[in-house]
Amino acid sequence: MMRSPSSNPDPSRLGSVEDVNGSSVSVKLAESTPGGLLFVNGEAYRVGQVGGFVRIPSGYVDLYGVISQVGAGAAPGPPELAPQFGNRWLRIELVGQGRRGTKFERGIAQYPSIGDSVHVVTESDLKTVYAPGDEDGYVAVGRVASAESIRAYLDMNRLVSRHSAVVGSTGSGKSNAVANLLGAVSDRTLFKSARVVLFDLHGEYAKAFGDQARVFRVGADTAAGERELHVPFWALTAEEFISLAMGPVSGTPLTLLQERLLSGKRASKAGGVPHGLPDLTVTVDTPLPFSVYQLWHDLYSLHSSTHSVSKNQNQTEATRAYIQDGAPPINAVGDSDKLERPRFRPLKDVKEDPDKVYAGLYGDLPRAHLDILESKLRDPRMQFLFRPGEWAVAKDGTTQADLDALLAAWIGADAPISVFDLSGIPTAIVDDLVGAVLRILYDAVFWGRLKQEGGRERPLLIVMEEAHVYLGAQSKSRAATAARRIAKEGRKYGVGLMLVSQRPSEVDTTILSQCGTIIALRLTNDSDRTQVTSCASDNLKGLFSMLPVLRTGEALIVGEAVNMPIRAIIDRPPEGRRPDSDDPVVVVPKGNDGKRIKSGGWTEPVQNEDYKPLVEAWRKQDPTAGGIKQPVKPKV
Template identity: 50%
Template sequence: MRSDPTLIGTVQDVAGTAVSVALVRESATGLSFYKGESYRIGQVGSFVRIPLGYTSLFGIVSQVGAGAAPKAEGDARPWGNQWLSVQLVGERGRNGQFERGVSQHPTINDAVHIVTEDDLREIYGPGDPVDFVSVGRLASAESIPALVNINKLVTRHCAVVGTTGAGKSTTVAGLLAALSQPERYPSSRIVILDIHGEYAKALADRATVFRITPDTEKDEKALVVPFWALSFEELIKLSFGKLDDRQAAVVADKVVELKAESLSKQPREGIVAERLTADTPVPFCIHKLWFEFHQREHRTVIPKPGAAADEIEAAYVLGTDGKPVQPGDAMSVTPPLYRTVKTSGPPAERVNWGPDALNIRQQLAVLASKLRDPQFAFLFNPTEWTPQLDGTVKQDLDAVLKDWIGTSAPITILDLSGTPSTVLNDLVGALLRMLYDALFWARNLPEGGRERPLMIVLEEAHAYLGKEHVGPAASAVRRIAKEGRKYGVGVMIVSQRPSEIDPTILSQCGTIFAMRLANDVDRGQVAGSASDNLKGLFDMLPILRTGEAIIVGEAVSLPIRTLIDPPDKGRRPDSSDPRVVVRGDPNNDGYEGEGGWAVDRHDEDYAIVMRQWRKQSPRYEHKKGSSKSASPGKKKS
């Protein structure tokens, strides 16, 4: 009979960090008792301890096996040769502190013990409670909180990955709720780029929501991204489209000219005209830019009467009264119209385009369309940030930055669900670049990232960070992933398809919350990006429960299989699956009575459907005095 109930086997083979353990005879039942607690022996993902003098090595069980049971009676191993494969992950030294990595290796016949709850508390217990935040409970010991180091979680980046239905959005909401506790972190600041508008409900008590079409009754604010805050490259992609080098150079010169005009009318501290570039965040009138280029591209060239064919003069073709047929207006994006001129003679003497024309009529037409389009008003007509013809504005960018990252609310949700899909990649890249540049240049100020770090949450990241994407979003995230740690800017990548994300970006995430992943390619991508050699642990991903995650990386002392604490039922993201059949289930949050396919048919009003479609908003408001009631089985508002 073994004298130590925690002893489970001995070391038989050591190869780098992989250790093979032979179980002792008394471990054949797979169950051990210690201080009134039962411990399952040989559970994949469980921990073992190998004492080496004053040091104890810790490892994770990655594989379990057994040889054939012997046939002879009285054999010393009646249950066969049972073994464990263990991956070493860290050690606890004489000072009692756990550290990642190992300074020495075990040898043959060294004893191997189970890791008790007392050991787990010492390993996962924080050195300084302020640095750690609880995100859930250990799956193997639910009395022990799962603690993550907030310093390493935020600035060294993290990723939350899991298939649809694994509880990913709920997990993210729970994590953000823990990271924004007002009593512990009153100055925390988190920005969420919410692609589908899921988080406003879950984080309503601690977030400011910005939408293109805000709901003022819910204190939502209008999302504005002033075009003049973009870099020149970002602006060209979002306005003109594609320009060749010559065209871009001429447009850049004109932008600088208009910014200089604006600066003379409304001086800005920190910049003078001599240092202006097309990238400098100084307002200018893009309507005036369009109008002047439109005139330039539509200018006609008329041969002088009686002059040689190569002697020409540029002039607008005027009406009979000496004025344009229609003068046009820059701010209303109305182009000028001129009368048609017919000339006789050889083709060389007929009306031609001006010698300095850029041949950008098509691009100007695209820009004019966007300037008129209400969907792009948040960008080109951003209310108080819209420049007048002389470039003056009522509000500067400091007001935008203060709304996003300087208010009392710890979380800002930039709801991009109403953004045209054609510009999503470019817009995300521009937003990230604006935030990063602002904190980068203010890094030594109290408002900067070093004094008050910022976490940026990128929902549905595979939509714009895929391997095939080389746009501004991917470039901005790569820059933040590589440099953000030094300046207090971290990212949280959230995706259901990690295999579609650029490996360069995912590998920069120091901590990974891996939820249920059935796809082998996705699991391989996560395993390859993790800092620990734990292939056996990641093989468990297909069988994780909803809301359960394996946390690996720098923010945890040891890899943890964790049940994430979900938010309250009324504060969960708007991402739950619709119920096909509902019959008054009291555990089904937000439903009353029957619903779905189980309800009897009733009169349906598709005029309301069209109203919401045209309104481009899922938020339905009943008209006063309307006799219609909510359809049975629908969620409560």
């Protein structure tokens, strides 16, 4: 039975504080408090909703908390004593404080006392709590679920610099939430020089941001405005380059390889201009160009060349002459640019022959790494790396463009968002590629952090879609290594990380725990919820029990970027700005005329079935190959 307004002078009162255990408070509901709706100033509020907010006046300030548990289990003391306390209890987790009508602030300076009144938070209270402190630094991403007239704001300073994670099961609205967040960032009226890099494994976001994003893809459709993805191999460290191009190399072959790398880099001319660095300061890790094709040719010659000893010269003298004078091996031919192998006279020791032919100085060393390098240089899927357009290297170490042009293309001011579409990259090298790009970007803004375009002057946000694919818990891949470094150090140098995953339990805890803000959509898997809960602050863990029942597009936002935890309905991006992640329709709905609104699905017979275009797109690794035919309207 609902009480009348006259039964209590303060209709917002719920009960009183009966137990305080750190930031957790047990509240006994008053006998007059109804179990359903509570009316305050003509507005209806539900009583005892997990995730709801309460206000505890304490002296000159109001303490605010979130309801984490309802019922007998929220009573103080051990569970076996709960029945004698009854079931009209709330457990509150304190999150902040504020004076009436003033700005809300996270954290509390004092605790409530036993007997303090506890009140439902009204809509006017919520406006105070959720009002952005400085509207220039906040963006609205949705609406508060319990009061849809109130916008849900995120603090961009903390969202970017303190890292964040967007998690949710497939179909929970995760991709739309990311598109909405980045769409807000790309608003040039608010952020005139934003810099965001998005790693898109499945090509979902290519058209989600319109002209506010540049899309990089292997085999780009330049007519549609896409840009060819080039990653210069010479911008990698020596370890990254060797691992990516040759696999494991050790011992004498590694020493020989490093000598050749160093020699090539010292003679390089990035952008056609000598680098101007003293030879002693150039290392194998210095990002200077060298010809990988000439490197392969030279190493192949050293491993496979043969040499002759005349009648008047022994092998030791011939070897010494080769080392001192650099005498070329006999009959060496080939073309490094065309990957034509040098050919040499075969080994022989025949008495009647005037010359004795013997193997070169390195002929007995293994050369499996050279065969691997050659196969990758011939692989058309790897040309984005070894023939990177303007950053391709001639035999003399000259390139058309330097790394400044590469960085301008990747994170320049002409567009706020760069989408790296990795759907055409071989699966075997995605980890190494993502790690290499991350390392290039991080090193650039780290060493240039005091410059105008450095990370401290213009922060960079890196968004990693499907993070569980290459940031596994036990992963030692280059992507995971680079992401761990950014998660631990990036805040100081202006590099923020946003992880997006449908399986947070498979993401490295070290990385996920560094995320100061968590935007959690519906999560049905228990291990995923446990992982997310473990990364949240202790006094908010009870809130995550609601994750399995969140609606599509609804999220629980906790952490640095919000004043207090928000259960928010994320705005859906407008038509034409949504990622390509909608579920395929099995049963096509009918229009007002009773006919199917389009063909497809399982509801209508197929007309003019033809798998040839499908095979063409498959072979070209391009879903738009041959154009896209308009679906045939089914016969009714």
